[in-house]
Amino acid sequence: MEIAVVGTGEFILGFRLAGVRKTYAAETDERLVEHINQVLDDKDVGILVLKGSDMERIPLRLRTSLENSVKPTVIAIGGDEGGLSMRERIKRSVGVDLWK
Amino acid sequence: MALRDIKPTRSELINIKRRIKLSERGYNILKMKRDGLILEFFKVLQQAKDSRGALLERYERAMEMIALAETVEGAIGVKAAAFSTADAPAISLKSKNIMGVVVPEIDASSVRKGVLDRGYGMLGTSAVIDETAEAFEDLLEAIIEAAEIETTMKRLLDEIESTKRRVNALEFKVIPELSEARDFIKMRLDEMEREELFRLKKIKARST
Numbered sequence: 001m002e003i004a005v006v007g008t009g010e011f012i013l014g015f016r017l018a019g020v021r022k023t024y025a026a027e028t029d030e031r032l033v034e035h036i037n038q039v040l041d042d043k044d045v046g047i048l049v050l051k052g053s054d055m056e057r058i059p060l061r062l063r064t065s066l067e068n069s070v071k072p073t074v075i076a077i078g079g080d081e082g083g084l085s086m087r088e089r090i091k092r093s094v095g096v097d098l099w100k
Numbered sequence: 101m102a103l104r105d106i107k108p109t110r111s112e113l114i115n116i117k118r119r120i121k122l123s124e125r126g127y128n129i130l131k132m133k134r135d136g137l138i139l140e141f142f143k144v145l146q147q148a149k150d151s152r153g154a155l156l157e158r159y160e161r162a163m164e165m166i167a168l169a170e171t172v173e174g175a176i177g178v179k180a181a182a183f184s185t186a187d188a189p190a191i192s193l194k195s196k197n198i199m200g201v202v203v204p205e206i207d208a209s210s211v212r213k214g215v216l217d218r219g220y221g222m223l224g225t226s227a228v229i230d231e232t233a234e235a236f237e238d239l240l241e242a243i244i245e246a247a248e249i250e251t252t253m254k255r256l257l258d259e260i261e262s263t264k265r266r267v268n269a270l271e272f273k274v275i276p277e278l279s280e281a282r283d284f285i286k287m288r289l290d291e292m293e294r295e296e297l298f299r300l301k302k303i304k305a306r307s308t
Contacts, residue, residue, distance in 0.1 A: 001191050003240065014166045016182035017229070018236035019189055046193035046206065047247045067254060070195055073204045075247040077239075078159050086148070089254065093261040094138065098145060 001046030004039045004072070006032065011051050029057050036062065045072045052076045106281050108288035116285065120278045127270040133199055134263040140198050141256045148253045151246040155239075162239045165232040172228045181229045189240060201259045203252040208244045212237050 004022035005015040012023035022045060026032040032054060039048050048066070055063065055076040066074040087099040106112060169178050194205045212234075 001193050002188050003191060003243070010166070013178060013182050014162055014232065014236045015240070017166075017178070017185060017233045018240050019185045019187055020240070021188040046191045047244065049243055068258075070202055070204045070251065070255075071193060073193065073206065073247045073251045075243055075250060077155060077243065077246075078163075086152075086250070086253070089257045093257040093264070094141070099149070 002044055003047045003049060004042070004045040005049045006035045006039060007049075007051045007054055015049070026054075033058055033062060036066070039072065040065075040069070042072075048072045048074045050074065050076045052078050106284060108285045108292070110289065113282065113285045113289065116278055116282045120275065120282060123270055123275050123278060127267065127275065130263055130267045130270065134260060134267055136199055137201070137256055137260045137263060141253070141260060144249060144253050144256065148246075148249045151242065151249050155242045155246045158235070158239045158242045162232070162235040165228070165235040169228045169232040172226060177225070178229065178232070181225050181233075185233075189237075191244060198252075198256065199259075201255050203255055204248055206244055206248045208241070212241070 002022055003015075003020050004024070005012045005020055006024045006026055008027060009025045012020075012025055016023050022039070022042070024035040024039070026035045036048070036050075036058065039045050048069075050066075055066075058066075087097065090099050091097050166178070173181070189208065191206055191208045194207075195202050196205045197203075
């Protein structure tokens with residue numbers, strides 16, 4: 001299985017340098033959603049890497065399905081994760097702020 | 101369930117008693133599941149904190165390196181090197197089950213490559229490109245590790261929350277309501293029995 005990266009041109013460039021082949025440049029919101037859906041349908045993708053700020057740009061419904069997806073596993077890096085942060089999740093579920 | 105909707109009959113009483121037993125058993129099992137999930141969560145918590153920290157650190161370094169590479173080599177130079185890389189890092193994704201929660205298990209191979217295996221020419225590029233590629237390979241490694249741990253954590257947290265809701269609903273809503281209904285039927289049945297006894301005594305007193 002492979003890793004896929006969706007994001008702006010400069011975000012994906014470095015990943016190409018590390019050998020990731022499935023990189024998709026998306027400058028507009030529509031292209032971003034389109035590429036994410038394309039990656040979700042791709043059976044050969046194991047991990048989908050997104051930029052944290054892009055995660056906030058995608059519709060809530062898609063974001064929720066990304067957060068719950070196991071195949072592919074989705075990870076947002078850099079800045080905020082988008083949606084509920086890990087700290088808030090822990091606070092809500094366990095009742096104590098353990099993310100310190 | 102409102103009390104006025106309950107039929108005060110013996111069969112209803114048996115039904116309600118059966119439901120209370122079932123709810124209590126479910127409540128105990130769910131409580132154990134919640135505690136087990138929290139234990140699993142604590143096992144992952146420290147790993148998740150460490151991996152998030154490493155990921156951020158490596159991301160910042162990678163971004164710095166690519167900016168530097170673009171300054172030294174120019175955007176076209178970096179792009180040319182990027183598009184000529186050969187091997188894609190391969191990962192294997194399996195799923196495992198922690199108390200009914202499906203979480204990913206990721207194994208990675210060949211993320212790190214030697215200078216000669218990267219695909220772009222050695223002579224046409226400078227050392228900055230190599231360092232940038234290395235920084236991104238480091239980042240990929242961190243991503244692969246964090247992806248597994250963070251997804252596990254998110255799914256565990258969601259499951260803990262829904263189990264907690266179920267436990268609370270059973271403890272504070274379902275079981276008390278059923279117990280109330282049971283007490284009501286018992287009270288009504290006793291009352292009816294007393295009425296019957298009183299009636300019989302009255303009839304007996306009249307007949308003698």
